[in-house]
Amino acid sequence: MMNLITRRLCLKPISVADIKKIHELHSLPETDEYNTLGIPKYLKETEQIVQKWLAQDDLIFKIELKEEKSFIGLVALKLGHAKYKKAEVWYKLDAKFWKNGYATEALKSVLDFGFNKLKLHRIEAGCAVENIGSIRVLEKVGMLREGRKRKVLPLKSGWSDNFEYAILETDFK
DSSP states (O other): OOOEEOSSEEEEEOOGGGHHHHHHHHTOHHHHTTOSSOOOSSHHHHHHHHHHHHHSSOEEEEEEETTTTEEEEEEEEEEOOGGGTEEEEEEEEOGGGTTSSHHHHHHHHHHHIIIIISOOSEEEEEEETTOHHHHHHHHHTTOEEEEEEEEEEEETTEEEEEEEEEEETTTOO
16 A cells, blocks of 8 residues: 555555544544544554554545654555445544644545545445534535435434535546
């Protein structure tokens, strides 16, 4: 897997060396609000999650600020069955870096990689209906809201509906 470089960011494949930073990201209450993973109690839990990610075909990148070389989050492309040429994206950013366009920039780069390098046909994403920031990111990159699943996300606040988003290779510019 390769690094993806944008104007302000460098997206690099995660490794076991990133476990501590990933644990810190997952431990933030703001990151956890719309996350079904839950806050890991111990570093060992995060280590098991990361080991599972590394064993799968998912492409999970750490997001770093290019100039500072500092970790600010994660973005992933979870590949589906090859016959359908589709994948699902997800991302998490440290709350200190919200509202700067970093999630949008990282996601555009991953979409570009998915469509232009991997030759995918369709890329999907899901998002809690209350997660306004994430909804904005998905819509800014050109993803279209295709539906709503009722009460499918077990969040701390209770069961949440989920918006389903997607973008096709023909939609991506």
